[in-house]
Amino acid sequence: MKRRIRPPLFTSNERKPMRPLAALLVSATLTLSAGAARAAWPERPVTMIVPFAAGGPTDVVARIVGDHMSRTLGQQIVIENVAGAGGTTGITRGAQSAPDGYTIMMGHMGTHGAAPAVYPNLKYDPVKDFAPVGLAAGTPIVIVARKDFPAKNLKEFVAQAKASGDKLNEAHAGVGSVSFTTCSLLNSILGTKPARVVYRGTGPALNDLVSGQVDYMCDQIVNLVPQIQAGTIKAYAVALPQRSPALPDVPTTTEAGLPEFQVTAWNAIFAPKGTPKEIVAKLSDALLKALDDEATKKRLLDLGADLTDRASRTPEGLQKLVEREVARWSAVLKSVGAVAN
Amino acid sequence: MGDLLSHLSLGFSVAVTVQNLGLALVGCLVGTLIGVLPGVGPIATITMLLPITFGMPPVGALIMLAGIYYGAQYGGSTTAILINVPGEVTSVVTTLDGHQMARQGRAGVALGIAALGSFFAGCVATTIIAALAVPLTKLALVFGPAEYAALMAMGLAFAVVLARGSILKSIAMTIAGLLLSTVGTDLDTGVERMTFGYAPLSDGVDFAVIAMGLFGFAEVLRNLDAVEEREVVGGAIGRLLPSRADLRQSAGPVVRGSLAGAILGILPGNGAVLGPFASYAMEKRLAKDPSRFGRGAIEGVAGPEAANNAGAQTSFIPLLTLGIPPNAVMALMVGAMTIHGIVPGPLVMTRNPSLFWGLIASMWIGNLMLLVINLPLIGAWVRLCRVPYRLLFPSILLFCCVGIYSVNNSPSDVLFTAGFALVGYAASKVGFESAPLLLGFVLGRLLEENLRRALTIARGDLSVFVRRPICAALLLTGLLVLVIAVLPAIQKSREEVFTE
Amino acid sequence: MLPRTLAILLGVAGAVLVASSLVRKGEAHAHWTLRGPIFICLGVIGFALTIRMPGLAVAGPLVTIVGGAASPETRVKELLVFAAAITAFCIVLFRFILHLPIPVLRIPGVVVI
Numbered sequence: 033m034k035r036r037i038r039p040p041l042f043t044s045n046e047r048k049p050m051r052p053l054a055a056l057l058v059s060a061t062l063t064l065s066a067g068a069a070r071a072a073w074p075e076r077p078v079t080m081i082v083p084f085a086a087g088g089p090t091d092v093v094a095r096i097v098g099d100h101m102s103r104t105l106g107q108q109i110v111i112e113n114v115a116g117a118g119g120t121t122g123i124t125r126g127a128q129s130a131p132d133g134y135t136i137m138m139g140h141m142g143t144h145g146a147a148p149a150v151y152p153n154l155k156y157d158p159v160k161d162f163a164p165v166g167l168a169a170g171t172p173i174v175i176v177a178r179k180d181f182p183a184k185n186l187k188e189f190v191a192q193a194k195a196s197g198d199k200l201n202e203a204h205a206g207v208g209s210v211s212f213t214t215c216s217l218l219n220s221i222l223g224t225k226p227a228r229v230v231y232r233g234t235g236p237a238l239n240d241l242v243s244g245q246v247d248y249m250c251d252q253i254v255n256l257v258p259q260i261q262a263g264t265i266k267a268y269a270v271a272l273p274q275r276s277p278a279l280p281d282v283p284t285t286t287e288a289g290l291p292e293f294q295v296t297a298w299n300a301i302f303a304p305k306g307t308p309k310e311i312v313a314k315l316s317d318a319l320l321k322a323l324d325d326e327a328t329k330k331r332l333l334d335l336g337a338d339l340t341d342r343a344s345r346t347p348e349g350l351q352k353l354v355e356r357e358v359a360r361w362s363a364v365l366k367s368v369g370a371v372a373n
Numbered sequence: 374m375g376d377l378l379s380h381l382s383l384g385f386s387v388a389v390t391v392q393n394l395g396l397a398l399v400g401c402l403v404g405t406l407i408g409v410l411p412g413v414g415p416i417a418t419i420t421m422l423l424p425i426t427f428g429m430p431p432v433g434a435l436i437m438l439a440g441i442y443y444g445a446q447y448g449g450s451t452t453a454i455l456i457n458v459p460g461e462v463t464s465v466v467t468t469l470d471g472h473q474m475a476r477q478g479r480a481g482v483a484l485g486i487a488a489l490g491s492f493f494a495g496c497v498a499t500t501i502i503a504a505l506a507v508p509l510t511k512l513a514l515v516f517g518p519a520e521y522a523a524l525m526a527m528g529l530a531f532a533v534v535l536a537r538g539s540i541l542k543s544i545a546m547t548i549a550g551l552l553l554s555t556v557g558t559d560l561d562t563g564v565e566r567m568t569f570g571y572a573p574l575s576d577g578v579d580f581a582v583i584a585m586g587l588f589g590f591a592e593v594l595r596n597l598d599a600v601e602e603r604e605v606v607g608g609a610i611g612r613l614l615p616s617r618a619d620l621r622q623s624a625g626p627v628v629r630g631s632l633a634g635a636i637l638g639i640l641p642g643n644g645a646v647l648g649p650f651a652s653y654a655m656e657k658r659l660a661k662d663p664s665r666f667g668r669g670a671i672e673g674v675a676g677p678e679a680a681n682n683a684g685a686q687t688s689f690i691p692l693l694t695l696g697i698p699p700n701a702v703m704a705l706m707v708g709a710m711t712i713h714g715i716v717p718g719p720l721v722m723t724r725n726p727s728l729f730w731g732l733i734a735s736m737w738i739g740n741l742m743l744l745v746i747n748l749p750l751i752g753a754w755v756r757l758c759r760v761p762y763r764l765l766f767p768s769i770l771l772f773c774c775v776g777i778y779s780v781n782n783s784p785s786d787v788l789f790t791a792g793f794a795l796v797g798y799a800a801s802k803v804g805f806e807s808a809p810l811l812l813g814f815v816l817g818r819l820l821e822e823n824l825r826r827a828l829t830i831a832r833g834d835l836s837v838f839v840r841r842p843i844c845a846a847l848l849l850t851g852l853l854v855l856v857i858a859v860l861p862a863i864q865k866s867r868e869e870v871f872t873e
Numbered sequence: 874m875l876p877r878t879l880a881i882l883l884g885v886a887g888a889v890l891v892a893s894s895l896v897r898k899g900e901a902h903a904h905w906t907l908r909g910p911i912f913i914c915l916g917v918i919g920f921a922l923t924i925r926m927p928g929l930a931v932a933g934p935l936v937t938i939v940g941g942a943a944s945p946e947t948r949v950k951e952l953l954v955f956a957a958a959i960t961a962f963c964i965v966l967f968r969f970i971l972h973l974p975i976p977v978l979r980i981p982g983v984v985v986i
Contacts, residue, residue, distance in 0.1 A: 085701065086420040087708020095712055099427065112974065113420055114782075116576040117558060201830050206560050229518075229829050230561045232822065235704055239641045239697045243514035245830060254711070258696045258718020334714060406971075413971065421972045541893075545886035552879040567876055590913065597909035597944055767941040767952070768959050770913065774920045774936055775929065775963055779973045787921035791914050798910060821875060 073133050073311050074107040080301070081137040083122025085115045088234075089171050089254040089335070093299045094138040096331050097168045100322035105314065118208030119143040120151055123302075127156040131304040133311035136165065140299045142208055145357035149365040150208040158358055162302040164350035165315045168323070169337040170296035171252040172276055173214045175268045175285075176260065178244045186268040186288035189248075190222060197224025203237040203246040206230055210297045211237065213361060214271075215250040216368040221292050241265055252297050253278060253336035271295050278336035296338055298357075300350050316347055377504060384503075384730030388738055393436050396429070397735050400437035401742045404444020405750075408451065411458045411589060411769075412581050412776020415445045419705045423712070431713035432728050436735040438709055439689070442702050443495070443736070446685045447743045450487040450678055455480060455758055456769055458589035462580055463681035465811050466649040468588060469535065470666060470673030477669050481613035481755050486623050486671055487678040488747040489615070494631035494679035495740030498686035501635050502693075503733050506722070509687075510694040513639050518826035519837050523844040524640070525820035527851030528647045532809040532816075534654040534858045537667035543809045546800075550813020551820075553578055560822065573785040581780050583814055585773050586793025587807040593766045594798040613752055619671055626656045626676030634680030638687035641699035645684030646815055649677035654854065686736055693729055695719055909943045916940030928976040929968075933960030 082094045091113065098109035114122035119142055126137035144158040156162075175186070183189040193200060202219070204212040211234065219226065229246050231237035234255050240246050242264045253270065257278050260267045269288040270276050285293045301319060303312055322328050323345060332339060344353040387393065403422070407413045419438050426434035449460025454471035467487065474483040501509070516524075529547060536543030556567040557577030568574040615623070633655065634648035656672045657663050666673050689706075691699045696718035698704040710717045715725060722729045758765070777786050797807050831837035839845045916939035923932040937956035941947050967973050 085704060086416075086423065087698075087705040087711070092708055092711050095423070099424075111424070121576070207562065227829050227832065228561075229826050230822075231826070232560060233704070235698045235707075236641065239514075239691075239695070240517065242695065242697070243517065245517040254716075258716050258720065262719035264695075264719055331714065335711065335716075403971075410966075413967075413973070417973060418971060541886060541890060545883060545890065548879055548883045548886060552876060552883060555876045555879065590917070594909050594913060597913075598906055761946075763941065763944045763946045763948070764951070764955050766944065767937040767956070770916060770940040771933055771937050771959060771963060774917060774924075774932075775967055775975060778920075778924055779967065779975060782974065784921040784924055787917060787924070791917040791921075794917070795910060795914065802905065 073314065074105055076134070077108040077110045078105070078133070079112050079135050080109050081122045081126040081135065082111050082113050083115065083119035083126075083137065083139070083143055084113065085233075086111075086113045089252050089297070090119075090138055090140050090299050092254070092335065093169050093171075093332065093337065096328060096335075097301075097319065097322050100325055100328045101315075101318040104318040104321050118147070118150065118206060120147055120154060120156075120208075123147075124155045126302070127161045127304055129304055131163070131306035131308075133303065133307055133315075136301055136303045136315065138168065138299055139302050140210070141295075141297045141357060141361075142210055142213060144300070144302070144354050146208060146213045146361040146365060148358055149362040150213075158354050159351075161305050162354075163305055163307045163312050164347045164354065165301040165303055165312060166319045166346055166350050167298055167300045167341060167344035167353065168319065169332050169339055170298040170341060171254055172336065172338045173210070173250050173271045173295050173297060174253050174256050174260070174279070174282065175218065175248065175250050175271075175293075176241065176256055176265045177248040177268065178241050178246065179263070179265055180244065181247055181266060183268075186283070186285070186290055189268050190290060193222045193224045193226075197222065197226055200224070200226040200248065201229050201246040202226040203229050203231060203241055203249045205234045205237050205251075206232065209234075211249060211251045213365070214295050214297070217295055217364050218250055218293055220364055220367050221290065238265075257336055269293075272338060273340070276336055276338070277333060296341075298341070298344070298353065300344070300353070302350075312347060316345075320345060380726065380730045381503060381734065383727060384732075384734030387432060387727050387731030388436070388734035392430075393433050393731070393735060394738070396433045396437040397440050397739050398742055400440020401444040401739050401746060404441040404446075405448040405743065405746060407441070408445035408448020408460050410448075410776055411452055411460060411585055411773045413779055414461065414581070415442045415702050416705065417779060418445075419702065419709075423705075423709060426709060427712070431710065431715050432731045434709055434713060435706065435728070435732055436739075438706060439732060439736065440739045440742075443682065443685045443739060444743055446682050447488065447491055447747055450491070450674075450681075451484060451747075451754060454483045454487065454674070455754060456589065457592040458769075458773065459584050459811075461681075462584075462646050462811075462815055463649050463677075463684065465584065465588075465808055466535075466653045466677040467674055467681075469537075469653070469808055470668070470670050472592075473667065473669035474671070474674065475758070479669065480758065481751050482615045482619055482671070483674050484751045484754060485614045485748065486619060486675050488744055488751070489620075490623060490627040490630070490675045490679040491682035492740050492744040493627050494634060494683040495686055495743075496737060497628075497631040498635045498638070498683040499733060499737045499740070502687060502690055502736075503730075506690050506694050509639050509690055513641055513691055513695075515843065516640055517841075518823045518830065519841050519844045520847065521640075521644075522820055522823040522827050523838060523847035523851070524644070524647065525816045525823065527847050527854070528650060528816045529813065529820070530851040530854040530858070531647075531650045531654040532812045533855055534657055535650070535806075535808050535812065536858075537806060538804055540859055542805050546805055546807070546809040547813035550810035550815075551817040553583065553810075554814045554817030555821070561825065571785075573781075573783055577818070578789065578814075579780055579786060580811075580815065581777055582786050582789045583793055583811060585777055586790040587797035587810065589769065589773050590790060590794030591797030591801060591807070593769060594794060595801060596762065596766065613755065614748075615671075622671055623675035625659075626652070626672040627679040629655060629659075630676035630679035631683045634683030635687045637680075638684030639690050639699075641691045641695075641697060643700045643819065645681070645688050645700070646819075648680035648684040650812060652676035652680040658857070682740075689732070689736075692717060693732070694722060696721065908945065912943035913940050916943075925976060926979055928978045929964055930960065930978040933963055 082091045084090050102109045123143045129135040183192050241249055259265045267282045269285045270282050271285045271293050343349045407418045449464040450467045452458045452460045453464040453467040454475050457468050457472040459465040459468050471483045532547040558565050558575050630652035633651050637648045638645040656676045657666045688699050691697050692703045698707050707717050777790050916936040920932045920936040934956040941952045967975050
């Protein structure tokens with residue numbers, strides 16, 4: 033944990049003649065140990081920055097995956113929550129940290145997909161400033177409405193939305209959040225302009241949906257499953273190619289008649305640009321092992337997570353995903369007029 | 374009734390195992406510790422301790438984390454009383470009379486009544502949760518953004534009542550607090566307001582920064598001024614525990630505070646914050662001699678302390694019955710439950726009764742533990758205050774600095790605290806009080822967000838505030854409180870004009 | 874719009890207060906000193922500047938000593954010893970008991986705790 037170099041013979045005057053020799057020894061040790069450090073990585077706990085408050089979906093995924101990766105790597109992966117500005121504060125900090133493999137981060141669709149469109153003063157470039165490690169898990173998106181909304185299925189909902197779209201109230205958790213971005217996609221597909229009511233986080237938004245103050249919302253399945261199962265809100269469709277095991281009675285958007293609405297809030301691990309390839313390879317290997325482990329898979333699936341996208345689990349696959357997503361969301365968000373500042 | 378008893382016996386059978394008792398104890402101890410430490414709060418600690426809970430059974434993990442949360446409420450009042458630093462938002466009101474009591478040598482009494490009042494409130498709140506969880510949830514669901522906005526506006530009226538001196542100065546400080554709360558990124562549009570482009574401000578000013586600066590550091594500055602007067606604090610210890618007369622005086626406030634806090638705590642969206650303020654305003658109104666408030670009236674400690682502990686416990690209700698966390702700490706609990714494979718929601722009560730009732734039983738036990746922990750500590754705290762001030766205040770500085778830094782790992786927070794310290798010191802020299810500013814700050818964000826939400830849903834129609842009955846009732850109450858508070862002051866100044 | 878409204882209201886309140894203070898008779902000004910505020914601010918600023926890089930092991934004694942100098946009653950030797958002791962206590966408490974990520978001693982290339 034502590035790498036201490038013995039304070040050498042610099043301190044007292046009598047040892048002056050030894051100074052150059054000592055300096056040579058020290059610098060040689062340092063160089064050798066730097067190379068050795070790379071090979072021996074990790075020698076101390078690794079910090080994974082999660083740019084959201086603890087307890088949220090991204091944080092839970094990070095902890096589940098990090099737990100298993102710690103075992104493979106032999107060192108603890110310590111989660112550090114740095115919330116703020118839709119996740120960009122934490123990612124900015126991660127991007128600017130030393131690329132020595134001891135700081136990595138869990139980014140997601142918002143921070144590495146929608147952020148460039150939402151935050152013009154963004155201090156990082158999702159495509160260029162990172163060494164991607166791999167996709168961890170995706171959380172599918174569900175379209176939900178308040179319990180007594182006058183539409184029994186997605187088709188009726190679409191019809192209602194198209195007819196009286198601007199009378200509807202849509203809840204979201206803040207500009208740049210998953211609920212905001214995904215509902216922007218929905219609204220642009222439907223061509224509606226509802227009143228977008230903003231909440232500080234999914235909790236309060238869900239609360240008002242349950243109490244019937246707002247009409248509909250698009251959010252990650254993790255947050256919504258208990259409410260849907262208890263019947264306090266209605267689910268119209270889940271945006272996946274096939275039905276989610278957590279909600280077997282909810283049709284997919286394709287089945288329900290809106291196949292254009294396909295989106296998953298993906299969560300992925302990134303390292304800062306310049307992290308040595310060997311370290312990235314080790315991280316990627318640990319991640320893949322974690323995602324193949326039965327116990328970890330079960331915990332993720334219990335959350336309703338989507339583990340189908342295997343291609344993006346490698347560094348190259350993730351890079352391609354990021355590029356695709358950045359292009360997609362900038363187009364969608366511009367069309368909805370949702371660019372900040 | 375029989376149902377309730379059988380549920381409770383299930384709960385106790387779960388809570389009274391050696392492991393769960395031990396975890397409750399650990400939670401309470403850690404909670405008290407971080408409550409006492411300025412700046413460090415339950416959120417940081419629960420986040421740090423989450424990984425440790427992985428190996429534990431879910432009920433045990435929740436018991437420990439819950440213990441940390443309400444333990445912090447007990448500890449937060451300690452610093453509020455002793456060094457005028459509110460550990461949590463809810464302890465701000467305790468500083469008003471609690472610290473004055475400490476200056477009069479009655480620190481032990483203040484701490485004692487805070488602990489006893491909190492214990493009573495905890496018991497009441499736990500009973501309420503056990504008996505009335507589901508009906509109360511329905512009440513919470515009736516509150517929409519308009520009602521919240523009205524509630525917060527009513528809360529602002531309380532700020533005026535908090536005033537010790539000039540009402541106008543109090544109003545000015547409240548407005549200043551509201552102004553400070555607007556600093557940050559607007560949630561709706563993503564535009565940054567009043568941040569002057571400075572990145573650390575993009576999420577607004579942190580509550581701890583203002584509280585520490587205005588209360589803690591400014592208090593140190595004030596004390597350094599008045600070298601002669603300061604001997605009183607370290608001097609006579611007086612009683613260590615409340616006398617019978619004290620208890621009798623506090624009985625009413627504690628009961629009223631518990632009920633107020635319990636009801637407000639249920640409201641999702643951090644309604645618990647208002648509890649202590651409402652209790653203080655209520656007690657000041659009901660007291661025979663309101664001028665004692667702000668000068669060490671024991672009711673001003675008993676009521677708010679009861680309210681804040683009751684609120685902390687009942688804020689579990691939305692989490693347990695709806696699965697929707699009412700504040701940031703509860704959101705962490707959601708995460709903890711999720712990690713352990715229990716997804717919180719409306720069905721937890723029926724699918725996982727041992728979890729639900731075990732947690733409730735453990736809350737009662739936790740309250741008892743906290744009382745047992747805190748009462749003997751009072752002697753230790755009071756003795757600690759006799760350390761010569763020239764050594765005490767640098768330690769306060771150090772602990773506050775570390776505490777502030779630990780909130781966001783941000784040195785600029787520490788710098789801002791110094792700035793607020795100067796502002797608080799200067800303001801107090803010309804007769805302004807800091808409590809209204811803090812109240813304005815806390816309520817400002819909640820008020821503005823809910824106001825805009827209500828107007829968005831109503832498409833800009835202002836009459837929504839009078840059309841909805843609860844909303845109208847709240848606004849009316851707020852107006853009444855304001856009028857009743859301001860009227861004597863206006864009459865007094867009119868008399869002054871006449872006599873001159 | 875809201876910040877502007879609030880700022881205007883605040884300005885109005887301030888103006889009224891100033892005006893009324895000129896008209897009415899009030900108490901005399903309380904005693905001001907400069908030593909307290911200056912040293913405490915210097916100490917806290919010093920803490921803020923040193924907490925990230927050298928770490929708590931340097932920032933702690935800095936704020937304790939400089940801040941401590943704010944009191945006219947300080948005794949230097951006592952303060953120095955106390956500063957070391959209380960910093961050590963803080964390190965144990967915050968870093969090891971509470972597991973908070975406070976940097977203790979960071980000298981680039983040499984020590985990272």
